[in-house]
Amino acid sequence: MKKWKILFAAVLLTMVLSACSGGSADGASDDGGDPDAITAWAWDPLFNIAALELAEEQYVQEAGDFQLDIIDNAQKDIVQKLNTGLSSGTMNGMPNIVLIEDYRAQSFLQAYPDAFYDMSEHVNIDDFAEYKKAPTSFDGKQYGIPFDTGVTGLYLRTDYLEEAGYTPEDLTNITWDEYIEIGKDITEKTGKKMISLNPNDPDHLRHMIQTAGTWFTDEDGETVNMAGNEAVGEALRVFKTMLDEDIAHTNSDWSSRIAAFNSGDIVSVATGNWMTPSVKAEESQSGNWTVVPIPRLSVDGAVNASNVGGSSFYVLNIPGKEQAAEFLASTFGSDTALYQDLVTEIGAIGTYLPALEGEAFNQEDEFFAGQNINADFVKWMMEIPNVNYGMHTYASTDILIGELQNYRSGKALEEVLEDAQKQAEAQLN
Amino acid sequence: MNKLKSIFTYGILSIAAIVSLFPFAWMLISMTNKSSDISQGRLLPGSNLLENLRNLFESYNVGSALFNSFFIAIVATVLCLVVSSLAGYGFEIYRSKGKDIVFNILLLSMMIPFAALMVPLFRLFGDVSQVFPAFGIDTLYAVILPYVSTAFFIFFFRQNTKMFTKDLIEAGRIDGLSEIGIFFRIYMPSMKNTFAAAGIISFMNNWNNFLWPLVILQSPDVQTIPLLISNLGSGYSPDFGIIYTAIVIGTIPTALIFFFLQKYFVEGMTGSVKG
Numbered sequence: 206m207k208k209w210k211i212l213f214a215a216v217l218l219t220m221v222l223s224a225c226s227g228g229s230a231d232g233a234s235d236d237g238g239d240p241d242a243i244t245a246w247a248w249d250p251l252f253n254i255a256a257l258e259l260a261e262e263q264y265v266q267e268a269g270d271f272q273l274d275i276i277d278n279a280q281k282d283i284v285q286k287l288n289t290g291l292s293s294g295t296m297n298g299m300p301n302i303v304l305i306e307d308y309r310a311q312s313f314l315q316a317y318p319d320a321f322y323d324m325s326e327h328v329n330i331d332d333f334a335e336y337k338k339a340p341t342s343f344d345g346k347q348y349g350i351p352f353d354t355g356v357t358g359l360y361l362r363t364d365y366l367e368e369a370g371y372t373p374e375d376l377t378n379i380t381w382d383e384y385i386e387i388g389k390d391i392t393e394k395t396g397k398k399m400i401s402l403n404p405n406d407p408d409h410l411r412h413m414i415q416t417a418g419t420w421f422t423d424e425d426g427e428t429v430n431m432a433g434n435e436a437v438g439e440a441l442r443v444f445k446t447m448l449d450e451d452i453a454h455t456n457s458d459w460s461s462r463i464a465a466f467n468s469g470d471i472v473s474v475a476t477g478n479w480m481t482p483s484v485k486a487e488e489s490q491s492g493n494w495t496v497v498p499i500p501r502l503s504v505d506g507a508v509n510a511s512n513v514g515g516s517s518f519y520v521l522n523i524p525g526k527e528q529a530a531e532f533l534a535s536t537f538g539s540d541t542a543l544y545q546d547l548v549t550e551i552g553a554i555g556t557y558l559p560a561l562e563g564e565a566f567n568q569e570d571e572f573f574a575g576q577n578i579n580a581d582f583v584k585w586m587m588e589i590p591n592v593n594y595g596m597h598t599y600a601s602t603d604i605l606i607g608e609l610q611n612y613r614s615g616k617a618l619e620e621v622l623e624d625a626q627k628q629a630e631a632q633l634n
Numbered sequence: 635m636n637k638l639k640s641i642f643t644y645g646i647l648s649i650a651a652i653v654s655l656f657p658f659a660w661m662l663i664s665m666t667n668k669s670s671d672i673s674q675g676r677l678l679p680g681s682n683l684l685e686n687l688r689n690l691f692e693s694y695n696v697g698s699a700l701f702n703s704f705f706i707a708i709v710a711t712v713l714c715l716v717v718s719s720l721a722g723y724g725f726e727i728y729r730s731k732g733k734d735i736v737f738n739i740l741l742l743s744m745m746i747p748f749a750a751l752m753v754p755l756f757r758l759f760g761d762v763s764q765v766f767p768a769f770g771i772d773t774l775y776a777v778i779l780p781y782v783s784t785a786f787f788i789f790f791f792r793q794n795t796k797m798f799t800k801d802l803i804e805a806g807r808i809d810g811l812s813e814i815g816i817f818f819r820i821y822m823p824s825m826k827n828t829f830a831a832a833g834i835i836s837f838m839n840n841w842n843n844f845l846w847p848l849v850i851l852q853s854p855d856v857q858t859i860p861l862l863i864s865n866l867g868s869g870y871s872p873d874f875g876i877i878y879t880a881i882v883i884g885t886i887p888t889a890l891i892f893f894f895l896q897k898y899f900v901e902g903m904t905g906s907v908k909g
Contacts (some may be wrong), residue, residue: 211660244852248868249868249869249870249871250693250868250869251869251871252869252870274853276852276853276854277854277865277868278864278867278868279864279867280866280868282848282861282864282865282868283847285848285849286852288849289752289753289756290756290849292753293754293756293757293760294757294760295756295757295760295761295763295771297760297763297764297770297771298760298771298772298850298852358637443760458674459872460874461673463673463871464670464673464674464675467670467673467674468674476689479870480870482871483868483871484871486670486871487670504811515883559812565714617774
């Protein structure tokens, strides 16, 4: 068949021709010399990427010739790409700057310490919120430039509270047990569920446990600490009680989680401050929301402040690292004006202490009935207990979520924790 | 009794049809709705289609992603058909001592999941980048090359070649055709259905391929459609209207190709040969 031969020859020809012409196009991260542009990987065009763009804009004004290529990838995709690239040992195609979630940072830093550039000389970690230090440093070296905070708050519908005869003060600085009691009453009086929970999503377990200043692993970040861990047990008990007591609406994924409060079906949202834009997306509820500190666990030493999510920037040890480090140091590492713009333009609250005051933190938000939520979040951020998220946050919470199902179907809490401990030890060490 | 039986049969079939068509229908409906309506589970068509399309095409380079996906899928499919059919034909028609051992080793390679091959393969392409940057990391060829010859398609062609009438080869030889001539002029035309079936499978695999393009492609200008769709969900407050619109656009080519080649596909899978 002549047709086939022609088609095959045509395909081969296209390959060779376009391969030859395409050869000069890449080269951003080839070996030798400084690259023409610095590349950065991050997720969320409206948040992290917008922040990088703002930083680039300000940096170019000061330093002049500088080009930043920001590449938008989903967070899980960045993790996959980094893991494959770094474990294959070839740094080809890796970016100069990468954004990593604090929960995952140690698993990269400890597994591939040579792949990351030591930023100790470019940044003073004491300028940042205390709780950001453990995730972003390793072996006495500072690798990450802390970026946004995941400081938590309890978002409340004031109109529903009023209907049930409560004020936001009644829910300020309370424990989760008090929250459940009030919740039962409100659900009964208003017919609205108190909170929306996804039984498979570990976010709530994580921020509850951090209020007590402990984690799934010990301070070394590796020794599993679940059996007999009071905070972990308490968090599981609270989570189960909320599901059993019928005060929780259940959601199955991100979109239904957001829909639950946008549709006005629930009274409160307990999560990180990065949820603010999603809450405000439903403009018809303007004026009916307020934010109070997150409830704490009924454990000694627990505080009404926690963190969920939050991430930091890292520089990879490839050509262009000095430029990338210099860029991060003079923007996210020291530029107070930039942090003001981050708050006012994209609603991102950083963790750089000298920049946590000023005009941007004195603004009343009409959506929250005039509350100055940024200043409140900053206040609570200072109280977040410092924990080492270690190497295994995701693996540990996956195990606990699995065990939660057994707990709900009647297994004793002590046994649940012991089994989780055994599974984690077998899997992680 | 017979009537009861057919009511029962159609009942079951209708349920199965609804179960398999509902997600598809919902996808098409969601494409016309606003993000907030979608997350609240709206099942009626809305009026936001043009808005979604405009947002998608304005904020993302869909054209380039479509081109890259087509380029990868077409080039990989054509190369794969030629290479794998030659291999499958050779394995079945020619005699050699070690043939079966080699074939069994080839089949064993089907047992290794791609995730296990990914890191060594990435390393290999890292080295390729040093010598031929045009075929290395971050190029469309790096996506295509690992799929040019796969154990599955060699096996597929070998199995189907068993049904090929060997007398035709003898006839070709007597008429003075070269061996390669027999392959292109006799084997290929009479195995049209097999080629069509393999073509559809290969096109769909390459079109939908996610993991390998994800790790090997870095710059936005070589992004494929599945990677683009994955990125659309990267935000803390994703726009589901845009996501569904992109998914529909990404589904259309495979659906069209399947509808057009369906006849050949069924015949190819059931192994009939037009002599």
